[in-house]
Amino acid sequence: MAVGLSCLLLLIGFAINLPVFISVIGAVLGYFFIAADASPIIAAQRIIGASENVTLLAIPFFIFLGNLLNYTGITRRLLVLAEVLTGHFKGGLAQSNVLLSTLMGGMSASNLADCAMLCKMLVPEMVKLGYNKAFSTAVTAAGSLITPIIPPGIALIIYGYVADVSIGKMFMAGVIPGILCCVLLMIAIRIVSGVRGYKPARDHGPTWAEFWPALKGSSAALILVLVIIGGIRAGVFTPTEAGAVAVLYVIVIGTVVYKEMTFEHMKLALIETARATGGVMLIIMACSAFAWILTWEQVAQDVARFITTFASDPVTFLLILNVFLLILGMFIEGNAAIIVLVPLLMPTVKLLGIDPIQFGLIMILNLAIGCLTPPMGTVMFIANSITGTKTGEFVRESLPLFAALLLALGLVTFVPAITTWLPNL
Structure with a gap:
């Protein structure tokens, strides 16, 4: 009751x-x-106690890292590299848009921040080149959904914390699914561009004379990804320490190497980080207390018994789970859903022999896709508000991209090696 x-x-x-x-x-x-x-004091203890975990320090560090990137010149240099590599394809700037989101996702850790930044940067340029504004907005929003999957996505950290799974392994598990989403989105854009006649941004493929300066200019950013993932996997530092190292690295790059970041920029990034971290931590604290209630009332065991009456094998369970999470993601913020649902579903996951790492990526990808769909899709709202696109137009233009993401979800769900191969090396 x-x-x-x-x-x-x-x-x-x-x-x-x-x-x-x-x-x-x-x-x-x-x-x-x-x-x-029960005593209300327990409620206060559970809400406050959820924040007292060193692992969660990784969240403000990586949010700060993403905010700093806006002021370092790294984003602009990565865009140059993306245009050199993909500009000769049909729909060249749209292709570069998705590739840039993938490259940025390995550093920024925030899909909302990526979406907002790229909507301001690329959508006006795409419209000038003849792209439909709603399609340009949908491409930018869909590309930013790769961010929670590519390390060091905040969702990977939260899932590892809640499920008691190695965050380093979760980071490794997100690499191939993130690249898969990028490739499938680029294929969908190629098909749409061929039908609509969106032309390449460049008339020839990359030459060494173009590629080498672009690679050299963005090398500092690409090395950052290797520092984060390689350092964690080599045991040099923990995910939390990796966030601190990455922040220090970007500050040095922005102030000493590129010389574009100022003290005022760092001050603005700190303010933005404080606001974003406050929002994320409030959700974590509240949802952790609610998850404790569900555990205390043994709801997890009841849910496990209920699900296994309908799904006694992993395939059926994952099919039902995907449908459920896709619908849920339309209404509930992804990080909140992870904190509440993982303790409920994990007993069933273990009972059916599903790898917790694979389950985590399935869950994160489902909830990321939910950010693209009405009525409560946060990424959709951010993109539409910045570009002035109507929701109906956005939904129509996003259908091919939505199909590509669903195909990626199907492959991640039923081909476990996509998520487990790298972590198990």
Whole structure:
């Protein structure tokens, strides 16, 4: 009865469009104050206790890293490299858009930040070249969905923390799925561009005289990805320490090598980081307390028994899970869903012999796709608000890209080696 009332309060909060953390805290307090025979002090302990984990320090470091990138000149240099590599394809600038999102995802860790930045940078240029504005917006939004999958995505860190899985292995597991999403999106763009006659941005493929200066100019950024992943996998530092090392590296690159970042830029990045970290941590703290309630009430065991009555084999379970998560991702913020659902679903995952690393990538990719769809898709709203695109037009233009992402999801779901091969090397 108590947990049922708590869930009802949560749904009411979502229905009236309250912020996620307020809805969840309301449900938690409702459980302790109204229905449950338990001390409200436990609620405060659970909410505050969720933040007392060293692993979570990686989140502000990588958010700060992503914000610093806006001021270093790294993004512009990566765009030059992306244009050299893909500009000769049909729909050249759209192809470069997706490739840049993939390269940026390995550093910024925030799909919303990537989407906002690239909408301002690339969509106007694409429109000038004759691209449909809604299509340009959809391409930018879809490309930014690669960010949570490519290391060091914040979702990878949160899942590793909640599921008690190595964050270093989660980082490695995201590499191939991220590249797969990039390739499939570029294929979808090539098909659409061929039908609509979107021309290449360049009339020839990359030459060594063009490629080498572009690679040299962006080498500092590419080395950063190797520093983050290689350092973690080699045991030189933890994911949290990797975030600190990456921040220091980018500050040196921006101030000493490229000489484009100033103290004022760092101040602005710190302010943006504080705001973003506050939002993420409020969600983590509230949802961790709610997840504790569900565990205390043994909801996980009930869910496991219920699911196994319908899905007694991994294939059926994963099919049902994908449909459920795709729908859920339309309404609930992805990080909140991870914190609440992982403790509920993990017993079933282990019972059916599904690799927790593969399960994590399936979950993250599902919820990322949900960011692209109405009614509550956060990436969709950010992109449309910046470019002035109507939701209906955005949805129509995103259908081919949505299909490419669903194909990637199917491959990640039913070909375990895509997610488990690198971590198990």
